[in-house]
Amino acid sequence: MKKHILIVPGDGIGQEVTEVGKLVLERIAEKFGHEFTYDEALIGHVAIEATGNPLPDETLEKMRASDAVLFGAVGHPKYDNDPSAKVRPEQGLLKMRKELGLYANLRPIKLFDELLAASSIKPEILRGSDILFFRELTGDIYFGEKGRKNDGDTAYDLAEYSKFEVERIARKAFEAAQTRGKKLCSVDKANVLETSRLWREVVQAVATEYPDVTVEHMFVDAAAMMLIKDPKRFDVVVTANLFGDILTDEASQIAGSMGMLASASIGDGTGVYEPIHGSAHDITGKGVANPLASVLSAALLLDISFGLKEESNAIIDAVDRLLKDGYRTRDIADATTAEEKILNTQAAGEELLKRL
Ligand code: IPM
Numbered sequence: 001m002k003k004h005i006l007i008v009p010g011d012g013i014g015q016e017v018t019e020v021g022k023l024v025l026e027r028i029a030e031k032f033g034h035e036f037t038y039d040e041a042l043i044g045h046v047a048i049e050a051t052g053n054p055l056p057d058e059t060l061e062k063m064r065a066s067d068a069v070l071f072g073a074v075g076h077p078k079y080d081n082d083p084s085a086k087v088r089p090e091q092g093l094l095k096m097r098k099e100l101g102l103y104a105n106l107r108p109i110k111l112f113d114e115l116l117a118a119s120s121i122k123p124e125i126l127r128g129s130d131i132l133f134f135r136e137l138t139g140d141i142y143f144g145e146k147g148r149k150n151d152g153d154t155a156y157d158l159a160e161y162s163k164f165e166v167e168r169i170a171r172k173a174f175e176a177a178q179t180r181g182k183k184l185c186s187v188d189k190a191n192v193l194e195t196s197r198l199w200r201e202v203v204q205a206v207a208t209e210y211p212d213v214t215v216e217h218m219f220v221d222a223a224a225m226m227l228i229k230d231p232k233r234f235d236v237v238v239t240a241n242l243f244g245d246i247l248t249d250e251a252s253q254i255a256g257s258m259g260m261l262a263s264a265s266i267g268d269g270t271g272v273y274e275p276i277h278g279s280a281h282d283i284t285g286k287g288v289a290n291p292l293a294s295v296l297s298a299a300l301l302l303d304i305s306f307g308l309k310e311e312s313n314a315i316i317d318a319v320d321r322l323l324k325d326g327y328r329t330r331d332i333a334d335a336t337t338a339e340e341k342i343l344n345t346q347a348a349g350e351e352l353l354k355r356l
């Protein structure tokens, strides 16, 4: 298969982990006889530094012209404590999502058995957890009108959803549930929010097209609690942009570490595959970041954008064996991990490639 992949490392540890993700793609191409070509582009803080724009037109054009994008992270601490900054790295990410029509963000939360001890949740609660989140990614309070009034003393962000937006993400979630445990939990705040009442109404209507899927509706506060109390009760979860952002960071603890979680953003055109962890400037440049989320993002890319299931599984299998052989990056090591089994980013990549 001939495919063109755009590598967009972005900021912070995005650079380090995406390098490993790319090595894995190259190895897969070699092993399975595919021809992958690559290009690179800028986004986020590095793009602001180089061009003044967090998402240069050139990057967007290259994204549109690629078959898939392997993405790193965006963000820089210098903006976090400067609320007045007009140009921010995250604007690049949000604009990319909107421009590419990436309305569905899939975040699989799957625990590798070997990492039971890496989580702060009790093993007997965790064992067997396997959740697939569908986070809506181009609507909600993220993209509604925002501003200040009363001489700047009052601020507002408008949350908005249309029936069409809810319907298309709901369908994706129902379709996924049909291929898994046939259970869908739709998370909202319909006791308070009008957008959530529309959300629930639409999900209930779409549900009639998928009679084989059992649907439940849960308020987001209860869902936040239930994720920790009994993660195994969830199969597929569908929710709005902001709720999904928060719940998936929480759910990352079910998988042991944010460093393990990959995501796929899909929609109308090119799919974008990225770790759910951010730019992590506290460890940037130290070479200790866990590259497995990027590696697993590459696996999702092969599966979802290219339909290469066997290749994708080969990657997941190699990650599994790496962990079974006792290797860990710092974030997933525990008190029982021997010092010589703790790998830096590059060494983790090398051990992984050996197993591919
Ligand atoms: C994520 C991130 C982004 C979001 C930030 C960086 C804008 O937290 O992808 O989850 O809030 O969507």
Ligand code: MN
Pocket (backbone or CB within 6 Å): 245, 246, 249
């Ligand atoms: Mn987030």
